[in-house]
Amino acid sequence: MGDYFQIIVDRDVTGADATPLAARVVAWLVAEGVIGPERTEPVLGKGPGYPPGPRIREVVDSSGWGEPWQGGPLDVEVTRTMFDAGQWADPASAACPRCERDTEFHDETWEEIPGAWDPFSEAIAGWEEGGEGLVRCAHCDASSPLVDWTGMGGCFSFGNLGFTFWGWPDLTPAFLAEFDRRLGGHRTAFMSGKL
Ligand SMILES: [Zn+2]
Missing domain, CATH: 3.30.70 (Alpha-Beta Plaits)
Structure with missing residues (x-):
């Protein structure tokens, strides 16, 4: 193991x-x-x-x-x-730290929702270069640092x-x-x- x-x-x-x-x-x-x-x-x-x-x-x-x-x-x-969490890491959703609502990345059949991951992917790139990595929430419009988002399923x-x-x-x-x-x-x- x-x-x-x-x-x-x-x-x-x-x-x-x-x-x-x-x-x-x-x-x-x-x-x-x-x-x-x-x-x-x-x-x-x-x-x-x-x-x-x-x-x-x-x-x-x-x-x-x-x-x-x-x-x-x-x-x-x-x-x-x-x-x-390894090569199969594939979060279902992430929760906004402001409004606590979930942004879903997959639909019921585990198909990717087009564009849903894009703001996170862009934020990750910015964060890795030393930036804050802000992600705007589609529900409440607030932008929060990537590190504050929760619930990416571990x-x-x-x-x-x-x-x-x-x-x-x-x-x-x-x-x-x-x-x-x-x-x-x-x-x-x-x-x-x-x-
Ligand atoms: Zn929000």
Whole structure:
């Protein structure tokens, strides 16, 4: 199950604060024995990540996993990134942060609604170049930053800091709650997927 991954994204941290915040979270994970201190584990298509630590079992639910299992690396990304839940990530809709109404991307037969995704696609391109990535809501006409839209079904998330756990059993709710606290109360997103 090495291609299964879980991602925790910090949606609020600034580009300047991402690296020091990542360092604090890594120090906490190392101190807890959840990961090892040195980046020694290869990550697909990237530089090495942190190996799982001796106490990995305390933060995951491995009840459905055959023994023995071996967790993969933790990859820490500290640049502006559109995190996605894998190649099949295909959100049904997104919710406007102002009026909370949904913009649908597919009809009942899962056919793409022509043009529905265009404002998001344009905003993503702008956001990746360093802009705010404003998306105008077709219902209320308000323009809101991409990062404030919600409900993309756990398919996409946008932020300057993300932690990808490769090949770990499901992280426990207690661990995820503590992780959120370590991110200073920032808004976070959690996604899981497979490559
Ligand atoms: Zn709206």
